Amino acid sequence: MPKVACRLPSRCPCARVLVVCVLSLTFDVAHALEEAASDQAEASPASASDYIFPDLMGETLVHDGERFWIRPIIAILTDYTFFRQDDASLAQVGEQEDTFDLRAARLGVALRSKRERAWEVFFAADFLEKRTRDEDVFQLYDLKLRIPFGAVKLDIGKQKQPFALEMLGLSLLNSQPERILSPFFVTRSIGVQLSGPLAGDRMTWAVGWFNDWLETGASFSDNADDYVGRITGLALASPDDTEYLHFGLGSRRVGPDAGIIRMSGRPESNVTDKYLDTGEFAADFASELAFEAIWNRGPVAVTAEHIVAKVQAPDSGNPHFSGTYLMLSWTVTGESRRYNRATGTANGIIPLHQQGAVELVLRYSHVDLQDAAIDGGVLDKFLFGVNWWASRQWKLGVSYGDANLDRDDIRGNTRMLLCRLQWFY
DSSP states (O other): OOOHHHHHHHHOTHHHHHHHHHHHHHHHHHHHTHHHHHHHHHOOOOOTTTSSSOOSSTTTTOEEOSSEEEEEEEEEEEEEEEEEEOHHHHHHHOOOOOEEEEEEEEEEEEEEEOSSSOOEEEEEEEEOOTTTOSSOSEEEEEEEEEEEETTEEEEEEEEOOSOOHHHHSOGGGOSSSSOSOGGGOOSOEEEEEEEEEETTTTEEEEEEEEOOHHHHOSOTTTSOOEEEEEEEEEEEEOTTSSEEEEEEEEEEEEOOBTTEEOOEEOSSOSSSOOSEEOOOEEOSEEEEEEEEEEEEETTEEEEEEEEEEEEEOGGGTOOEEEEEEEEEEEETTOOOOOEETTTTEEOOOOOOSTTOEEEEEEEEEEEEEEETTEEEEEEEEEEEEEEEEOSSSEEEEEEEEEEEEEETTEEEEEEEEEEEEEEEO
């Protein structure tokens, strides 16, 4: 089976055109908005009560005492998705029905001590809709203890693995509504992680080991051991962190569950069936590498990521899989996603104006789970989205996606319109 580099020109001829157009448009828009970006650096966000959709409760729920700082975590995301499929898509994955989705209803707390060693605790639970639950109404989402040792942080518990920029960015603050590279990472795992800065605050590093045997009920040896690492750096950065060039490299060694590996994912949707799915196959391990980059200039940002996975599975021909996305975002109202030097990611948008901030998003994604004896599918998708960040807490987003799936020797097309309303505290 040919690799991605050979497939893109023939199976998706518009990919190269998109890359050229996106980069050309990016530099043109960035130049035109240079003055607006300079003005933004001197501007201050509107107050919480001035927005059309005012922020609720402000800091009233935050406890800032003598010994502890405590803040509740509340997030509610609601979606409605419309689907249109051709006959080939119906044959591949079945009918995807228009549906409402309570995407997230999350409750939690962040607690930080005020002792000399300021340890922290993060806890969050997610309400499960009837369609996604078995018996439990709530699912434990995060439960993490963080202990600082100088500049180094030790995290113990259920948490994100330090791998893949798309996963590490807070989903509530992302430009795109859903992630596409989910075949190559997990949302949360139980384990231990060490992280810290390098080169002052221009670089970050993180390493971790994860095994979910406490949660799955299977034996320790039958659960996968994942070994993960990530390093990031700033090649360029302005003093206010609104103009920067970020690079990152991640590595992940994925163990099998009882000798079995399975990789699957959806087409940037939380409600569809698994369009991409290798099925279960015998494997020793998978080695993954992630390459990431962000170029940001004021209100314009280009984000790109590429992940390759080499699976040690002799019975299946040792397949190689990959995933890529390229995204252009432009905040029409002038706001910028400032760089977060502590995490090596871009922050969310804080509106500067009473009417909020408007962001346009253009994104191309390509995921290939088809190689050797494995036919997990090849997905190409274009997405155009508009986000209205009405305040620090409120967001209304609409995105249109056009996805082509090559699987089972046929090519199916799915178009989807996703509408999202979210509020978080």
